[in-house]
Amino acid sequence: MSRTVTLVLVDPAGAPLGALPPYDVPEPWWQEVGSVVAEARRRYGVDVAVLRLLTADRPEPPGGHLTYLGQVPERPAVPLDPVSVDLSPHPLRAPWAEPGGPARSLAWAAAELGRLGRPVATVAQQRTWNLSAIWRLDGEDGSAWLKQVPVFFRHEGAVLRWLAHAAPGVTPTVLADDGAGRVLLDHVPGEDRYAAGVDERVAVAADHHAIQVRAADDVAGLIAAGVPDRRGPALARWIRAMLAPHEVSTVDGLLAGLDDRLDEVRRCGLPDTLVHGDLHPGNVRGDGERRVIIDWGDAFVGHPAFDILRLTETLDPATAGPLLAAWAARWRAHVPGSDPERAVALLRPIAPLRLAAVYAMFLAGIEPSEHPYHAGDVPACLAQAAAEAKRD
Structure with a gap:
């Protein structure tokens, strides 16, 4: 089972630009967006940050035809299909699901890694949905993972801090934690x-x-x-x-x-x-x-x-x-x-x-x-x- 994806694009200010033509990605699970990003780059030369799910043609995962909202740094050179979508604000929207949200989180993570002497060379978005947004950050000194969670999961950082002190080695190493839902974790092989x-x-x-x-x-x-x-x-x-x-x-x-x-x-x-x-x-x-x-x-x-x-x-x-x-x-x-x-x-x-x-x-x-x-x-x-x- 695979997914068909329509990616509606907005600029950094959140202004709609249009949609890329639909394309298929191999993983059926809606929250996995690594291949959505990779295929947009491979097919259309577009670097995109996926923000959130807009619509699905079935009542629940997996598979189907999904429409996501994605942010690009500027209008792409490829033709975009005209599309009508509701982009009005919502009080429950996650911070990473807003235009500029991923960039703010990645800037925080890059600054924290820089303070640790681990400059970031490449970034890959892995997942985005209502429960988390996850990116992999790679550099010459290894990989780290940025995870951001909603308010009802914000205690995860406190749990990880407690575990690091009380039971070291049983969880990934916490490199940084902003106390508001962002946590930066060292890579765990396997x-x-x-x-x-x-x-x-x-x-x-x-x-x-x-x-x-x-x-x-x-x-x-x-x-x-x-x-x-x-x-x-x-x-x-x-x-x-x-x-x-x-x-x-x-x-x-x-x-x-x-x-x-x-x-x-x-x-x-x-x-x-x-x-x-x-x-x-x-x-x-x-x-x-x-x-x-x-x-x-x-x-x-x-x-x-x-x-x-x-x-x-x-x-x-x-x-x-x-x-x-x-x-x-x-x-x-x-x-x-x-x-x-x-x-x-x-x-x-x-x-x-x-x-x-x-x-x-x-x-x-x-x-x-x-x-x-x-x-x-x-x-x-x-x-x-x-x-x-x-x-x-």
Whole structure:
């Protein structure tokens, strides 16, 4: 599956110039714009910064015909097709999605690298969507990555700073952080481990357990640094608030009993700690020698079982069983008398319910043109939560 792309161009002041003829790119995933930029340069000699998604011809990813807005330094020499698009401001638009936004972020990153004695030679845009904008910056002294996130993910910088101090080596090295959503990370060799097998997931779970044991002793500090508090009653209030605008009749019973269920979870005896929030293998990067956990924007303070449930959710029960048993044994050794298995069982339907609330939070925090990225995720997660509750 591929994408067909129409790229509407604006100048640095945001004035519309027209659109390049449609062209195909190989990756179907809408947020991946590296090939969009590369093909515009190869086909038309145009250097463009992709700003945001404008329209899609299907309700959700992947594939289809997408129209993006892109900024160019000047009117290109190639003929442009006339096009009518709504370019009016929106209060929820990300700073990198505005004309001039990428240039401001890249100027900040180049200045920070310059102070470190690592001048930038080339820049390549990799991703842009409602959850992040990512660029790779290369120079003679190595590569770095600029990541910029929206307001609801701004605590990622605080998490990375805490991890660098409390558990060095488990995440990419932070080179700079502006405290407002931009973070500059040193390159980590290897690849994102989407295809990780069971043995590798076991190792990731063990790595993460050490982080969570350390974080359990500094919950107050993490919350003070801005990491969201999703402990017990706070989690219940947040889930209900996020899901209030959505149709939730399929999980009415689960929501009604949420406080009592979370009380039972608390009585299982495991401590609240730092939760990654999206601990699937794709958020692990490694090269066989070093392994790090990336993308901490979903992090919160809460129950550690949410991460093991996420790490095992795509595995069949027979395969997941030993991984869950090893996780439970580690926590039982750390907290004698606790009941990790009971906590997992109680939280199994809450995990997709929480994810539904996460996606609802995204939808509430992004402009409508980008809703197709997540609109189908809320009902899908609610359906999964209802199914888990029936099996409970």
